Amino acid sequence: MNRAALQAEPKGIVPVTEAAAPRPDAGVGIRIVQAAKAFGDRVVFQDLSLEVAPGEFVAVVGRSGCGKTTLLRMIAGLETADAGRIEIARKPVSGLRGDVRLLFQEPRLLPWHRVISNVGIARGPDWRALAQGALVDVGLGDRAGDWPAVLSGGQRQRVALARALVRHPKALLMDEPFGALDALTRAEMHKLLIRIRREYGFTAVLITHDVREALTLADRIVVLRDGAVAVDEPINVPLELRGTSPRLRHLEHRILTEV
């Protein structure tokens, strides 16, 4: 696929980002071409291809064991594909990148560092000011000096999000980041993520088994089944209208039968 196609795509399917108008260079395109991966005898996928346009938000849903976490770890450079190619910004992934950040289900904060040191874990010039800025962005500007242990689960996950946001990542990869949170906190986190993504404009890949969560947040939904893409469908409903949209009701029903 050429560059023009990569950039033309999101304009058609993401009307919601028009209001935010993210910087054109804020996100990177991700391409997975005929990737194969097996752990010993267990084949995770044999021929998987998926493309994410710069700035696009793709949700990947599927049952446990369908290979969605492996897919994410391959994009992040934590696993290597046995065959095929994985590219970020049209360059093959050959390990960890500083502009691609991950959010896990567990916040993975260092309990012996205060919140601000956790957010600025990568250090570098001006890390303290940058970390404080990211904390303000996730609404925790006043908790910089606290130990992670005194925060609630949702707050810890927001600290982890702030840590990922420092130095403006070009892609944010999320592996069930809200899976361990209660329903109310999860809804708050959804709002936060929508706002943050508008401000930062990164490319986002969200792994989830919650179809409704995928339909609330993403521009496009991909269903993985038996290591292959079973459904790949743009959502095409403005974020504000998603609670009431009949199209979404219909799409949710369809996806649930496909998973």
Next chain:
Amino acid sequence: MPKPLSRRAILDHALPWLLPVLLVVFWELGARSGVISARILPAPSAVALAFWLNLENGALVHHTLISTERAFYGLVIGGGLGFVLGVINGALPIAEKLTDSSLQMLRNVPHLAIIPLVILWFGIDESAKIFLVAIGVLFPIYLNTFHGIRMVDRGLIEMGRIYGLSPFALYVRVILPGALPSILVGLRYALGIMWLTLIVAETISAQSGIGYMTMNAREFLQTDVVLLGIIIYALLGKLADMATRWLEHRALAWHPSFQAAAVAMAA
């Protein structure tokens, strides 16, 4: 404490002391009335007098300092070695393969059993005592450092790698702090073994130190000085334990379970 204590709090603080105080009072009464022979158990006041006399002629300070010095050197050498071995074996699987089973074998030899060998090697020199203490503290510190490093959450280490920490930074900011609670447990064990080893070593072969002072007093049937030596050991052990607790308090301020334990300990 700055706050005035309530009656309840005073009672809470006084209660643990009640039994020891009663014991000392009955002991004193028993010794004075002649029910307990002075050769078996001299009165607490006699022990206090022995304490005063030995303090005045400088013997007590001299012996205590020498014992403490031996304990300190042994701890630094053995503990340092155990820590370094634990860190290396925790970090490098190949080092673990190479050394761990040998270390486990050595660990199972009671270190006091090698006293005859140590005397043959070092005579009854200072180095003999320091060597014994070092061997004694090496294993608890090694084991707990190694174990602590192995138990550090893999997710945190992966997170550190994702955020581009250098191997050194990963060690200093993620792995060692994660292993610290376990390392400090090792240190507390080691301190107990340190005093125990020193007592045995000094009683068997020494010309100075609390153990020597005690053995010497036994020859002259000075039971009060023997008791004094035992009490000094108890105090030194307690002091070392307090020092570790203080260290834990400082170093593990972030630890939620430790915070709870600290509150319980203070109450």
